[in-house]
Structures are given as structure tokens and as C-alpha cells.
Amino acid sequence: xxxxKQWTQAAVMALLVLTAMAAEGGRAEKQGKKERKSDCGxxxxxxxxxxxxxxxxxxxxxxxxxxxxxQTIKTQRCKIPCNWKKKFGGECKYDxxxxxxxxxxxxxxxxxxxxxxxxxxxxCAATVTATKPCGKIPKTKMVNLNNPANDGNKR
Numbered sequence: 001x002x003x004x005k006q007w008t009q010a011a012v013m014a015l016l017v018l019t020a021m022a023a024e025g026g027r028a029e030k031q032g033k034k035e036r037k038s039d040c041g042x043x044x045x046x047x048x049x050x051x052x053x054x055x056x057x058x059x060x061x062x063x064x065x066x067x068x069x070x071q072t073i074k075t076q077r078c079k080i081p082c083n084w085k086k087k088f089g090g091e092c093k094y095d096x097x098x099x100x101x102x103x104x105x106x107x108x109x110x111x112x113x114x115x116x117x118x119x120x121x122x123x124c125a126a127t128v129t130a131t132k133p134c135g136k137i138p139k140t141k142m143v144n145l146n147n148p149a150n151d152g153n154k155r
Contacts, residue, residue, distance in 0.1 A: 040066035045120065047091060048078035055082035078119070091122035102134035109134050 043062040050058040060078045080091065094113030102109045108131045118124045 040064055040069040043074075045076070047122065048080050048119065050080050055080045080119075091119035092124035093117045094128055096130065099132075107134055108132065 041064045043064050046061045048058045048060045050056050056079065058078050058080060059075050062074050062076060064072055066072070081093075093116045095116045096113040097111050099109050099111045110129055110131050113128045113130065115124050115126050
């Protein structure tokens with residue numbers, strides 16, 4: 001009976017050792033997979049393209065290089081905010097200064113915007129300039145001092 005108890009303990013001990021060795025072998029395989037993933041390049045993402053119109057929900061495409069990569073192209077959902085200035089790229093947001101004085105030679109006024117925020121992987125200019133027509137320029141009235149109708153008193 002004592003011999004059978006020792007035999008059972010030895011078998012359990014051997015089983016534990018084998019289990020521990022198998023677990024070590026599994027970890028080594030997982031580390032090898034991680035090393036293979038490092039052969040893949042970083043994802044490069046295209047700009048977001050809206051599904052309808054020029055803002056709202058859309059998609060962007062990502063690509064990467066690598067000989068052992070299982071996936072080299074994938075598509076990701078994205079969103080272009082509709083209140084951002086499309087003229088400067090739908091993925092760039094700027095803080096704009098107040099409009100400047102009207103340039104009478106061109107009939108336009110300008111303001112400068114400084115980059116505030118950019119969506120993921122967007123290429124945005126650090127500063128941009130916006131222009132718009134001046135609108136109505138107030139005309140000055142010429143007052144004829146010799147005309148009694150222009151003396152400011154209504155009769």
C-alpha cells in the first residue's frame with residue numbers, strides 16, 4: 001500500500017512537471033508570433049471620405065507593408081464633422097482671428113486661422129488665410145452748405 005502511494009505521488013509529480021513544460025512551450029510560441037508581427041510596417045491611413053456629400057459618416061483605408069503580414073489593407077469607419085471649414089480640409093479645425101479691414105483695392109477682407117485640432121493622421125497647414133468680399137461699403141453724403149434743404153431742419 002505504501003509503495004502504491006509513492007507511485008501515485010511520483011506520477012502526479014511527473015504530470016505537474018510535464019504540464020509546466022508544456023505551458024513554457026506555449027509561451028515561447030506566442031512570443032514568436034509577436035516577433036513576426038513586428039515585421040509588419042505601421043498602418044498608413046488615407047483621408048476620410050464621406051459616404052454622402054462632403055461631411056458625416058464615411059470610411060478611410062489603411063495599408064501597411066511586410067512579407068509575413070496576414071492583413072495589409074483594411075477599411076475603418078470615420079466621421080467628418082459638418083461644421084468644419086471644408087476649404088481647409090474636412091479633417092482640420094482652426095481658430096480664426098477677427099476679420100481685418102476692407103482692402104478697397106481688392107474689395108475683400110482677410111483673416112488668419114491657426115491650427116487648433118486635426119483628425120487622425122490628417123495633414124493640415126499650421127496657418128491658413130480666409131478671404132471674403134467686404135460687402136456694402138457705406139457711402140459718405142456730400143452736404144451742400146448753400147442748399148437750405150440740407151440744413152438739418154425739416155419744415
